[in-house]
Amino acid sequence: MKLRKCDGCNNYTFKQTCPKCGKETVNPAPPRYSPEDKYGSLRRKFKESAAPNNLNKL
Numbered sequence: 001m002k003l004r005k006c007d008g009c010n011n012y013t014f015k016q017t018c019p020k021c022g023k024e025t026v027n028p029a030p031p032r033y034s035p036e037d038k039y040g041s042l043r044r045k046f047k048e049s050a051a052p053n054n055l056n057k058l
């Protein structure tokens with residue numbers, strides 16, 4: 001089961017309707033620019049710089 005969010009009171013619940021206000025809950029959409037992507041590219045850069053091929057050039 002996925003965690004859902006109430007738009008009315010920002011309550012997080014596993015239920016289809018918010019137990020607090022009775023409003024229908026929504027599946028929170030992932031942000032368009034997620035910080036994970038940023039760290040992902042940083043990780044990739046770090047991996048590249050730490051690759052054996054680059055180490056040989058140092």
Ligand SMILES: [Zn+2]
Pocket residue numbers: 006007008009010011018019020021022023
């Ligand atoms: Zn609610």
